Amino acid sequence: MSIKPANAKPEEPLSKERLRLWLKLLKASNLVEEEIRRRLRARHASTLPRFDVMSALSRAPEGLKMSEISKLLRVSNGNITGIVDKLTEEGFALRVSVPGDRRAHQVCLTERGKSAFAELAAAHESWIDEILGGLDLDDVLGMIQRLDHLTTSLGDH
Amino acid sequence: MSIKPANAKPEEPLSKERLRLWLKLLKASNLVEEEIRRRLRARHASTLPRFDVMSALSRAPEGLKMSEISKLLRVSNGNITGIVDKLTEEGFALRVSVPGDRRAHQVCLTERGKSAFAELAAAHESWIDEILGGLDLDDVLGMIQRLDHLTTSLGDH
DNA sequence: TATTTTTATTTCAAGCTTGAAATTTCATGC
DNA sequence: GCATGAAATTTCAAGCTTGAAATAAAAATA
Numbered sequence: 268m269s270i271k272p273a274n275a276k277p278e279e280p281l282s283k284e285r286l287r288l289w290l291k292l293l294k295a296s297n298l299v300e301e302e303i304r305r306r307l308r309a310r311h312a313s314t315l316p317r318f319d320v321m322s323a324l325s326r327a328p329e330g331l332k333m334s335e336i337s338k339l340l341r342v343s344n345g346n347i348t349g350i351v352d353k354l355t356e357e358g359f360a361l362r363v364s365v366p367g368d369r370r371a372h373q374v375c376l377t378e379r380g381k382s383a384f385a386e387l388a389a390a391h392e393s394w395i396d397e398i399l400g401g402l403d404l405d406d407v408l409g410m411i412q413r414l415d416h417l418t419t420s421l422g423d424h
Numbered sequence: 425m426s427i428k429p430a431n432a433k434p435e436e437p438l439s440k441e442r443l444r445l446w447l448k449l450l451k452a453s454n455l456v457e458e459e460i461r462r463r464l465r466a467r468h469a470s471t472l473p474r475f476d477v478m479s480a481l482s483r484a485p486e487g488l489k490m491s492e493i494s495k496l497l498r499v500s501n502g503n504i505t506g507i508v509d510k511l512t513e514e515g516f517a518l519r520v521s522v523p524g525d526r527r528a529h530q531v532c533l534t535e536r537g538k539s540a541f542a543e544l545a546a547a548h549e550s551w552i553d554e555i556l557g558g559l560d561l562d563d564v565l566g567m568i569q570r571l572d573h574l575t576t577s578l579g580d581h
Numbered sequence: 582t583a584t585t586t587t588t589a590t591t592t593c594a595a596g597c598t599t600g601a602a603a604t605t606t607c608a609t610g611c
Numbered sequence: 612g613c614a615t616g617a618a619a620t621t622t623c624a625a626g627c628t629t630g631a632a633a634t635a636a637a638a639a640t641a
Contacts, residue, residue, distance in 0.1 A: 282553040284564045289456060289552045291571040296453035297498075298578050299446060308629095316597065334619060341454075343599055348621055350597080370606045370619045395446045396439040401577020407441045410570045413563055414448040420558020421455050465599095473627065491589060500629055505591055507627085527589045527636045587638070596628085603622070609615080 299398055306394055311387055316342075318391065320350050321359065321376060321384040330363060330373035359383055456555055463551055468544055473499075475548065477507050478516065478533060478541040487520060487530035516540055 300315070307313045323339050324331060331339070337347045351374055354360035359380030362372040376384060399407070457472070464470045480496050481488060488496070494504045508531055511517035516537030519529040533541060556564070 281561055281564065282549065284561065284568070285556040285559065286549050286552050288559075288564050288568050288571070289556060291568055291575065292449075292453055293457065295571050295574050295578065296449055298575070300450065301498075304629095314596075332619075333621095341458075342597095344620065345600080345622075346598055353596085368607070368619080370604095372620085392439065392443050395443050398578065399442040399446060399574070402442065402445070402574060404438055404441065406570055406573055407438065407445050410567070410574070411441070411445050411448055413567045413570065414445070414452050416563055417452050417556070417559060417567070418448065418455070421452065421555065461599095471626075489589075490591095499627095501590065502592075502630080503628055510626090525589080525637070527634095529590085583641085585638100585640070587636100589636080590634080592633070593631085595630100598627080599625090601623085604620080605618100606620100607616100607618070609617090611612100611614080 299395075302398055303391070303394060306390070307387070311390065313387065316346075316350050317354060317359075318384075318387055320347070320354060321380060322388065324360065324374060324376045325381065325384050325388070330375035332365070332371050332373060334371075336374065354380065456552075459555055460548070460551060463547075464544075468547065470544065473503075473507050474511060474516075475541075475544055477504070477511060478537060479545065481517065481531060481533045482538065482541050482545070487532035489522070489528050489530060491528075493531065511537065 304315050307315060307318060319340055320336060323336055327335075333347050333351065334344060336351070337344045340347070351360055351362070355362065359377060361375050361377050363375055365371045365373055402410075461472050464472060464475060476497055477493060480493055484492075490504050490508065491501060493508070494501045497504070508517055508519070512519065516534060518532050518534055520532055522528040522530055559567075
């Protein structure tokens with residue numbers, strides 16, 4: 268929390284600067300995201316949502332319940348249903364029934380899913396390294412620090 | 425462009441940090457964006473795409489062609505068709521035929537569209553000011569500078 | 582002029598996303 | 612046991628988005 272001294276300048280410019288920051292943040296984020304989507308589609312016939320779900324699953328060898336996935340990725344339940352359907356059709360994921368609960372399913376990556384994701388993840392990391400290649404360590408650490416500050420302050424909402 | 429000295433340390437940690445930066449950037453951006461979408465829907469029965477198109481139109485009193493809008497917003501032509509259709513149904517925008525060219529249309533805000541946008545824009549600006557309220561001027565200017573650096577380096581792609 | 586190419590836009594299918602409603606199952610309290 | 616409410620998931624309608632194909636009109640060229 269920043270303290271506003273009694274003799275502060277009018278706040279107006281700060282609010283304009285915040286707006287300017289948001290527009291730039293959105294633009295940068297969208298530029299990178301679009302490039303990643305484009306490459307996933309063109310080079311791997313995949314999509315970002317599918318990648319995100321596989322990424323979550325790859326970190327949970329014993330699988331995740333639908334609701335756990337949607338909580339992790341901060342998206343709706345119905346959304347995950349559709350994406351897991353797709354991954355299942357493609358042979359990358361599997362719904363396994365949970366012993367004690369006939370409502371729930373654990374979703375796991377198949378062997379094929381695991382190896383496909385390993386490939387995707389490696390490509391993804393190298394794309395990011397390439398796309399953000401113009402940033403040196405100082406830029407990167409500086410932005411990470413500011414973003415942590417931002418995310419913390421967003422968490423209060 | 426950063427020069428890599430002959431005796432540089434292995435690049436691996438930098439690439440990991442770039443990936444970390446990207447994940448944080450995406451997360452922060454999505455958090456803010458979701459909040460804006462939520463408020464546009466709940467408080468103004470509107471959406472971010474509609475707001476973006478109105479915003480572009482509001483800066484062009486003489487109107488914009490469909491293709492100009494899609495270029496400005498960096499989205500597909502077909503997308504703009506649908507959004508302008510919506511705005512037209514809602515009475516916020518108007519397609520005006522271009523004298524010399526029967527293919528093209530100028531899209532303009534109606535008076536109702538202008539006043540609706542003025543209200544939306546004011547709300548939007550105050551939301552951003554509130555949501556980014558945890559950032560002081562130093563944070564804001566620091567991030568803007570880093571983001572400019574990033575966007576410039578992205579432009580090379 | 583007639584043909585070809587380019588430009589402006591729309592249409593379309595496929596996919597993602599949400600929030601709300603519907604289902605099914607589980608857990609709790611009576 | 613039985614009813615009630617909570618939880619896990621799916622279904623659904625509406626909207627956004629894209630890239631590709633279709634239209635239509637203008638411009639360029641032969």
